[in-house]
Amino acid sequence: xxxxxxxxxxxxxxxxxxxxxxxxxxxxxxxxxxxxxxxxxxxxxxxxxxxxxxxxxxxxxxxxxxxxxxxxxxxxxxxxxxxxxxxxxxxxxxxxxxxxxxxxxxxxxxxxxxxxxxxxxxxxxxxxxxxxxxxxxxxxxxxxxxxxxxxxxxxxxxxxxxxxxxxxxxxxxxxxxxxxxxxxxxxxxxxxxxxxxxxxxxxxxxxxxxxxxxxxxxxxxxxxxxxxxxxxxxxxxxxxxxxxxxxxxxxxxxxxxxxxxxxxxxxxxxxxxxxxxxxxxxxxxxxxxxxxxxxxxxxxxxxxxxxxxxxxxxxxxxxxxxxxxxxxxxxxxxxxxxxxxxxxxxxxx
Numbered sequence: 001x002x003x004x005x006x007x008x009x010x011x012x013x014x015x016x017x018x019x020x021x022x023x024x025x026x027x028x029x030x031x032x033x034x035x036x037x038x039x040x041x042x043x044x045x046x047x048x049x050x051x052x053x054x055x056x057x058x059x060x061x062x063x064x065x066x067x068x069x070x071x072x073x074x075x076x077x078x079x080x081x082x083x084x085x086x087x088x089x090x091x092x093x094x095x096x097x098x099x100x101x102x103x104x105x106x107x108x109x110x111x112x113x114x115x116x117x118x119x120x121x122x123x124x125x126x127x128x129x130x131x132x133x134x135x136x137x138x139x140x141x142x143x144x145x146x147x148x149x150x151x152x153x154x155x156x157x158x159x160x161x162x163x164x165x166x167x168x169x170x171x172x173x174x175x176x177x178x179x180x181x182x183x184x185x186x187x188x189x190x191x192x193x194x195x196x197x198x199x200x201x202x203x204x205x206x207x208x209x210x211x212x213x214x215x216x217x218x219x220x221x222x223x224x225x226x227x228x229x230x231x232x233x234x235x236x237x238x239x240x241x242x243x244x245x246x247x248x249x250x251x252x253x254x255x256x257x258x259x260x261x262x263x264x265x266x267x268x269x270x271x272x273x274x275x276x277x278x279x280x281x282x283x284x285x286x287x288x289x290x291x292x293x294x295x296x297x298x299x300x301x302x303x304x305x306x307x308x309x310x311x312x313x314x315x316x317x318x319x320x321x322x323x324x325x326x327x328x329x330x331x332x333x334x335x336x337x338x339x340x341x342x343x344x345x346x347x348x349x
Contacts, residue, residue: 165322238263
């Protein structure tokens with residue numbers, strides 16, 4: 001008994017189906033699909049029309065066997081919901097598409113090193129031409145290097161303990177800009193709310209903050225720990241708000257800066273009248289904080305374009321393009337101002 005039409009298993013049309021539809025050989029259809037110009041224009045037009053009508057898609061695996069290319073870039077990254085990674089992944093997709101490549105994404109759902117090793121093992125066996133690894137809290141171990149040695153790789157990270165091409169935001173420059181801005185306003189020192197200690201970027205920002213204070217002969221206060229969340233910024237802000245000597249705070253991301261500003265507000269510490277706050281990232285909503293947040297702008301799209309460009313250059317031309325870190329920009333808004341004048345000075349004492 002013949003099955004109803006809607007109960008049949010769908011099958012993609014094959015090259016033979018197209019050839020039968022047009023009345024030509026499968027070899028002719030293959031030549032048209034691969035863009036060869038040895039097919040007569042009239043026949044080529046008929047084949048192309050049949051492909052469109054039937055929904056035929058050339059076999060990419062077959063083309064890859066002939067060309068040695070899959071036109072696909074693998075991406076391994078964690079924290080897909082974070083602002084920075086969302087913007088960076090969007091940049092990867094756009095840059096790859098403009099160069100005629102697709103993306104194959106393998107997310108890391110754990111910060112354990114074994115998770116990265118497993119992802120590298122899976123991705124190395126996939127039909128990809130190259131690999132972009134976004135390292136935030138991991139290092140490439142010797143065993144990992146062996147796994148990906150057979151595939152061109154670019155690493156996006158603040159860490160540099162590997163032999164692969166690497167690109168990242170200039171984290172140190174951004175932290176220096178934030179700290180020097182607050183010092184230039186007249187603050188004696190700057191307190192810091194750090195991101196997770198395991199994060200390469202957070203460590204680089206904290207190190208640059210401390211180095212900048214020392215270079216200006218200022219006291220380096222104890223670091224306030226955070227985990228990128230607004231809640232951790234709020235907890236740090238409550239502790240800082242209780243100390244009247246705190247007049248300037250640099251948070252390692254905008255979310256923690258937002259949490260700190262809420263804590264200062266609840267404690268009656270005006271921002272920026274009593275304490276100035278600087279963030280890092282320049283999220284779209286940063287300009288809508290109350291007050292609008294002074295922050296360090298990261299060009300995630302430029303990092304992504306650079307990473308994809310370096311990888312494709314390696315794949316297609318075997319060139320090892322070395323790129324400098326992508327500069328940041330300090331965006332000055334209303335959350336920073338000179339420190340409050342001491343009451344004794346106000347009274348002329």
